[in-house]
Amino acid sequence: MPDPHCPPPLARVLELLAASNRQRLACVDEATMLQQQCRLLVEFGGYRSAKIRLALPAGGWQGVAEHGVDGQPAKNSKNRAQPASAKLTLGLDASAHPVGELTVDGDADFTAEERIALDIIAKNIGETLHDLRQTAANDQLQSSLRQLSRALESSLNGVMITSSTQLDHPIVYVNPAFERITGYSAEEVIGESGRFLVRDDLNQRGLGTIREALRSRREAHAILRNYRKDGSLFWNELFIAPVRDESGSMTTHFVSILNDVSERISYEQQLEFHANHDALTGLANRNLLNDRIAQALAQARADNLMVGVLLLDLDRFKLINDGFGHSPANELLKSVAHRLSQTVRDTDTVARLGGDEFVVVIGRLQSADDLSIVAGKILRSLNQPFIMEGKEIFVTASVGAALYPRDGDHGEILLRNADVAMYRVKEHGRNNYRFYTPEMTHMAIDRLDMEGNLRRALERDELQVYYQPLVDLGSGAIVGAEALVRWSHPRIGMIQPGEFIPLAEDTGLIIPLGQLVLRRVCTDIRDWQASGLPPIKISLNLSARQFRQDDLSACIREVLDETGVEGRLLAFELTESMVMHDVENTLDTLRELKALGATISLDDFGTGYSSLSYLKRFPIDTLKIDRSFVRDIHQDGDDAAIAHAVIAMAHKLGIKVIAEGVECPAQLDLLREFGCDELQGYYFSRPVPVEEFTLMLRQARSLADLERG
Numbered sequence: 001m002p003d004p005h006c007p008p009p010l011a012r013v014l015e016l017l018a019a020s021n022r023q024r025l026a027c028v029d030e031a032t033m034l035q036q037q038c039r040l041l042v043e044f045g046g047y048r049s050a051k052i053r054l055a056l057p058a059g060g061w062q063g064v065a066e067h068g069v070d071g072q073p074a075k076n077s078k079n080r081a082q083p084a085s086a087k088l089t090l091g092l093d094a095s096a097h098p099v100g101e102l103t104v105d106g107d108a109d110f111t112a113e114e115r116i117a118l119d120i121i122a123k124n125i126g127e128t129l130h131d132l133r134q135t136a137a138n139d140q141l142q143s144s145l146r147q148l149s150r151a152l153e154s155s156l157n158g159v160m161i162t163s164s165t166q167l168d169h170p171i172v173y174v175n176p177a178f179e180r181i182t183g184y185s186a187e188e189v190i191g192e193s194g195r196f197l198v199r200d201d202l203n204q205r206g207l208g209t210i211r212e213a214l215r216s217r218r219e220a221h222a223i224l225r226n227y228r229k230d231g232s233l234f235w236n237e238l239f240i241a242p243v244r245d246e247s248g249s250m251t252t253h254f255v256s257i258l259n260d261v262s263e264r265i266s267y268e269q270q271l272e273f274h275a276n277h278d279a280l281t282g283l284a285n286r287n288l289l290n291d292r293i294a295q296a297l298a299q300a301r302a303d304n305l306m307v308g309v310l311l312l313d314l315d316r317f318k319l320i321n322d323g324f325g326h327s328p329a330n331e332l333l334k335s336v337a338h339r340l341s342q343t344v345r346d347t348d349t350v351a352r353l354g355g356d357e358f359v360v361v362i363g364r365l366q367s368a369d370d371l372s373i374v375a376g377k378i379l380r381s382l383n384q385p386f387i388m389e390g391k392e393i394f395v396t397a398s399v400g401a402a403l404y405p406r407d408g409d410h411g412e413i414l415l416r417n418a419d420v421a422m423y424r425v426k427e428h429g430r431n432n433y434r435f436y437t438p439e440m441t442h443m444a445i446d447r448l449d450m451e452g453n454l455r456r457a458l459e460r461d462e463l464q465v466y467y468q469p470l471v472d473l474g475s476g477a478i479v480g481a482e483a484l485v486r487w488s489h490p491r492i493g494m495i496q497p498g499e500f501i502p503l504a505e506d507t508g509l510i511i512p513l514g515q516l517v518l519r520r521v522c523t524d525i526r527d528w529q530a531s532g533l534p535p536i537k538i539s540l541n542l543s544a545r546q547f548r549q550d551d552l553s554a555c556i557r558e559v560l561d562e563t564g565v566e567g568r569l570l571a572f573e574l575t576e577s578m579v580m581h582d583v584e585n586t587l588d589t590l591r592e593l594k595a596l597g598a599t600i601s602l603d604d605f606g607t608g609y610s611s612l613s614y615l616k617r618f619p620i621d622t623l624k625i626d627r628s629f630v631r632d633i634h635q636d637g638d639d640a641a642i643a644h645a646v647i648a649m650a651h652k653l654g655i656k657v658i659a660e661g662v663e664c665p666a667q668l669d670l671l672r673e674f675g676c677d678e679l680q681g682y683y684f685s686r687p688v689p690v691e692e693f694t695l696m697l698r699q700a701r702s703l704a705d706l707e708r709g
Contacts, residue, residue, distance in 0.1 A: 016045045020121045024128045033132065034065035035390055037102075037125055041069040047106045048085060052092075052125070054100040061101075068105070086110055090119050099126060118288025124687055159183070160194060164251045165241065168193040169214065170254070181260050183229030194256065197236070199225040201304035210240060211383030213296065216250045217242045225262065235265040278352040280330055281337035289351035293335035293411035296349075296363035305364050307404040308371035309411075311342075311418035312378065314454060315358035315430040318507075320388075328388050336395065339381045355455065356574045359415065368403055368435065375399050375433040384555030396431035398422050407436045416491065423452075425701040450503050458512055462488050465520045469696065470539070470658060470678050473671065476703030478696060480571070482680060483521045484687045487512065505543050505681045514546045515555065519569075522563040524690050533697045539571040539601060547574065548585075553592035560596065561599065567597030570623065575603050587618065594619050601658070605646065615653060623650045630681075644674045649676065668703075 006239040019040055027033035034052050040048035049068030053061040091526055092100040102122040104110075110118070132450065152159050158178035162169040174186050180196060182189075189196070190697050198207065206222030213220030219241045226236040236258050249394065251585040276288035284292060296307045314336065321329040333356065340350045340358060349361040362374050370426045378399065400422030406413040419437040425434050457463055463485055470480035487495035504510040521538050546552065560567055572593055590600055601622035602615075615623075625643055632639045643659070650657045662681030671679060685696070 010113055013113050017042070017117050017120060019044055021124065022669045023126055028127070030129060030132045030136075031064065033128060035067070036126070037121070038065045038067035042122075045104075046102050048103040049476055051103045051105075052100060053103070055093075064100075083492055086405055088115065088118060090122035092122055092129060099129060110266075123254055127406050129635055134433040158260075160189075160256040160258060161243075162194040162254050162256065164214075164217070164254055168195075169254065170194070181228075181234070181258055182226070187538075188229075194254075198224065199227050201225050201227070206238075210238065213240055214254065223265070226258075234260050234262045237261045238585050239255065239491035278337075281352050283337050283341070283358070283372045284349055284351035286351070286353055289349065289353075289361070290411050292349040292351075293414065297410065299363060300404060303364065305366065306368070306406075308360075308362040308365050308368075308374065308380065308594045309402045309404075309414040309415075309418045310371070310433070311360070311400045311402075311415060312358045312360065312397045313422055313426070314424070315398055317356035317395075318451075320393065324388055332386055332388060332393070332395070335386050336382065340378060340385075343381050344375050354459070356594060357452075359418075365403075367405075370436075371403060372402055372433075375401055379431065379433065385668075398425035398430045400425060400436065401433055402436045420491065425454075450500060451507055451509075454487075454500055454504060454507075454509055457487055457489070458509065458516065460490075462490065463516060464488055464514065464691055465517055465524070467538070467693040468544050468680055468687040469685050469693070469701075470537075471684050471703055472678055473668075473676055473703075478536065478701060479678065480539060481693060482539040482542075482573070482687075483517055483543075485517050488686075501543070506546055508545065510543045510545050511549065514540075514543065515559070518556065518559050518561070522559050524566040524694075528694065528697065533694075536570055536697070537569055537599070539570050539573050540575045541603065544575075547589060552589060553596060556593075556596060556598075568599075570596075571599040571601050573601045573603040573624070590619050615655070620655055622656045622658055624658045624660050624680075625676075627681075630661045630667060630671075631663075633670055634664070640670060643671070643676075647674045647676050 001470050020037060023036045025038055027036060036050060038050040041047050048067065049066070051063060052065040053063050056062055057385050061068040071620075085105060085107055087103065087105045089103045090112050092102060102125060104118055105265040106114075149498075152175045155175060158181045159171040159173070159175040160171055160178055162171050170191050171189050174184075174189055178189075181186055198204070204224055206224045209220050209222045210224075219239070221237075224236045224238055226234055228234060238259075239257040240669050241255050242251040242412045244250060266596065276285060276291075277283065277287045293307070293309070299305075300307045312476050312683065317329070320332060324332075334353075336356075336358070337350065337352060340360060344350060344360060344362065347363060351358075351359045351361070353359060359376070360378065362371060365371055372594065375564055381398050382395055385394055387393070400418040402408060402414040402418040404414060407417045407652055412418065417440075420435045420440045421436040424440055425432050428434075445568060466486050468484060470478065472479045476646070485497055485501075487497075487500055489495050501510070504513050517530045518540060521540060525535075525538060549555070555565075556570075559565075559572075593600060600619055601624055602618075602620050603624045603626055605623045623646065625646055627644050629639050633643050634640070647657045656677045658678040658680060659667075660680050662668055662671065662679040662683045664683055667681075668679065668683060684703065685701075688696075
């Protein structure tokens with residue numbers, strides 16, 4: 001090793017330079033290379049120390065390599081006198097902002113040859129540092145690209161990369177998922193315009209969103225109808241994003257992510273369809289019908305035209321339903337729906353409201369005669385026979401017509417008036433059509449087809465339960481009530497039971513009607529108990545058809561269990577004529593009702609057979625003296641005698657007596673004198689809604705209140 005205190009000859013400087021180059025080129029990592037360069041300068045070059053610092057990105061310096069001890073002699077010169085030291089700092093590259101610097105500390109001033117050689121070494125270190133970093137960056141980039149490529153290749157979503165620097169944005173890359181979704185191979189689509197999947201289906205709102213995003217070089221999202229290679233449609237949820245160059249100033253490509261959402265769109269369309277269409281026939285339902293009427297009216301107002309609404313009800317469809325069964329009847333309704341749709345224009349609307357009731361909305365009419373033509377076509381189309389289970393069935397319809405603006409200015413009024421007109425047709429022989437006239441609104445309920453109205457009343461919650469209090473003649477307190485059903489018709493108003501109960505009995509609607517009343521009564525009892533009111537017994541009337549139900553007690557038990565109400569709080573009222581027929585079955589049914597905890601009341605006593613032997617045989621708890629005997633009890637001696645005898649006889653048999661139809665104090669006084677147990681009638685209260693009856697219970701209203709008042 002040369003003496004470091006002597007100026008190094010040129011040969012030694014060149015050897016140092018060569019050794020530095022060999023070591024620099026042999027290193028593969030940055031830290032080793034920098035440390036080895038410092039070691040060479042000290043151990044081979046004979047300098048006291050060498051240090052390398054690198055510039056930090058945020059400013060400042062960081063020492064990364066050092067060899068020798070600053071201020072200490074090199075091992076070759078430990079026995080020599082120490083001359084003044086010299087220090088030389090060199091940049092690791094030739095730029096104005098070096099990436100680092102090399103500081104060499106020697107024992108003497110640096111010669112010109114040393115300075116040149118050390119400057120070359122410093123710049124070589126800088127170049128090697130740059131090369132190593134570039135290699136590392138390239139390796140990282142390649143690794144990232146490989147990972148990205150694997151991600152793209154394995155992605156379930158289609159990926160398409162298009163050029164943004166060429167006309168029509170040609171495709172430069174697609175992944176396997178794209179090929180699987182579209183049916184096109186990469187070779188078939190590379191170079192094609194990115195919009196080829198749309199084909200000629202250009203009337204799509206989402207296309208405008210994508211075009212604008214391509215023009216403005218920004219991200220976008222749209223759902224498009226695209227077409228596979230085999231021509232089949234699929235829904236594409238497309239996301240596009242620009243890819244910019246390294247400077248970030250220029251968009252070079254667009255990345256498009258394709259997501260096949262056909263199943264989701266199909267499900268959403270099905271939900272929307274079911275929300276707006278009748279499940280059986282596929283026609284518009286009430287929800288969509290209201291929207292279509294509103295659209296037709298808006299168009300008619302703008303164009304000064306008319307809109308016609310036809311409400312159609314099949315005549316005697318119940319007979320078909322009962323005769324053939326539910327499934328064939330449903331097939332008939334589908335056939336009717338098809339014929340109606342074939343009769344009108346595509347721009348018109350055919351809807352099914354439920355059951356056998358349909359509505360046709362005809363827009364852009366010039367006159368009422370145009371609507372008459374359509375109504376006639378509908379009737380003629382239905383007059384052609386239908387085939388049901390190999391038999392020809394003839395179906396007719398009653399059609400009511402209403403016209404905008406003459407008969408109403410919005411859908412609800414037009415439908416209501418068409419409904420009124422339709423019932424007028426049924427009243428006058430069916431199988432025809434009529435236009436609405438204002439006089440029809442004032443028709444009485446007996447001029448409507450009661451059965452159809454009653455069926456709809458059950459569906460539309462038009463039936464209400466009223467309560468007429470039962471009052472104890474001893475205490476004067478309310479001890480129970482009779483539940484009475486009332487029909488609040490949307491057009492006619494309140495309809496009394498005598499007008500619809502017989503029809504319900506004849507048609508079998510009394511069964512669902514009875515279940516409705518029972519459920520509401522039990523619900524009200526539960527609510528009264530929950531609010532802390534004292535328990536009272538509610539009487540319900542059983543019709544003959546209800547009483548003959550095989551599962552009557554089971555149906556009652558089900559409601560009691562659902563509501564948590566005890567059977568002892570119910571009383572079932574039967575008429576004499578009901579219990580006198582088929583005595584054995586009557587006994588069985590009465591025992592089943594008693595097993596529920598309920599009491600049995602014989603209603604209208606004295607108007608039927610009045611067989612005392614049956615009274616003894618049947619488990620009767622209460623007799624109700626008919627109002628026909630009570631009405632004149634204070635004026636007619638015979639009526640008074642009958643009432644007195646009935647009360648006495650019943651008490652001998654251990655049966656409680658209730659007097660119906662008590663309307664004045666004189667009647668009350670006689671009944672109290674005869675020992676009647678309870679009364680019911682207008683003297684105390686008419687039948688009232690549940691809210692009013694609940695208020696009576698809360699106020700503990702009694703006979704004393706009336707007698708004082």
